[in-house]
Amino acid sequence: MIQDIELISFKLCPFVQRTVIIAKEKGIELKVTYIDLANKPDWFKALSPLGKVPVLRVGDQVIFESNVIMDYFDEVTPGFLRPSNSLTNAVNKSWMEFANGLVMDQFHYLLSSSEVELKQNRQKYRQGLERLSQSIDKQPYFNGDDFCLVDAAFTPLFERQRILTQISGENPMEGFSNILLWGETLMARPSVKASLVDDFENLFIGRFSSMGGLLFKGPQQ
Known part of the structure; x- marks a missing residue:
């Protein structure tokens, strides 16, 4: 250890x-x-x-x-949360890099302070989600049966989107059923539930609503 x-x-x-x-x-x-x-x-x-x-x-x-x-x-710990096949592992690492960009696309979307900015950022976020959706062809996880590092790389998107949808009434993930199903599976894992600090939702809403995000003002027209 x-x-x-x-x-x-x-x-x-x-x-x-x-x-x-x-x-x-x-x-x-x-x-x-x-x-x-x-x-x-x-x-x-x-x-x-x-x-x-x-x-x-x-x-x-x-x-x-x-x-x-x-x-x-x-x-440095027993067992591996990555594919044993070198090529599959490299593909996973590529998608982990993609996840970095998608997390930032979501961040810009949630901080949009005007209707014009929101429209632009929503479109960019959805473009990334569409590209991701086209590459998810297995269930229940990215590689199939086994939870891997690549799954963890995308997991933070889902709780933040859940909160945003609850407040604003919109969800750019809608229409990508494989992403939504994947998210439900990920959110049910004990490790994911335990990865958030106490009172995460209130802290999240408090911080980003104070930064002027339009989504935090209620349902969008």
């Missing part, structure tokens, strides 16, 4: 959530230190080359970028 590890986190970060999911799946006990990204402490700035979370401190070494941290967790 990994010793002397600390995850530097922000409570609402989707990239942090995916690393916590894998830690839960692999039975890794994490010490978690939360920071405010709007007021980053100097020690964090010195620690993080990119100034972003998550950052994993292992002894006196530092690992950054969520996909790298997930891969590290998988490497």
Whole structure:
């Protein structure tokens, strides 16, 4: 088991959530230190080359970028959450990179502050979802029967979309039945349920509504 590890986190970060999911799946006990990204402490700035979370401190070494941290967790614990076939694994890693962009597309969508901006960001988000939908041809997970790292990479999209839909009445995932079914399967996993901080929904709504997102003002016309 990994010793002397600390995850530097922000409570609402989707990239942090995916690393916590894998830690839960692999039975890794994490010490978690939360920071405010709007007021980053100097020690964090010195620690993080990119100034972003998550950052994993292992002894006196530092690992950054969520996909790298997930891969590290998988490497140093028994069993693998990645395909044994090298080509399939490489394809999965490619889609994990795609997931990074889709998470950011969702972020821009939820922060849209005008009707014009919302329309543009919704369209870009849906384009990414459409491309993803075209590549999901297995069930219940991305590769079929087994939950893998690539599934964790996309999982943060679904709870955030659930909250946005609850408030605004719209869901750009509608029409992509395979994505919706995949999301339901992912959200039911104990590791996913345990990966969110207490009172996540209220914290999420409070932070992003204060940033002026149009979706947080109620149903859209």
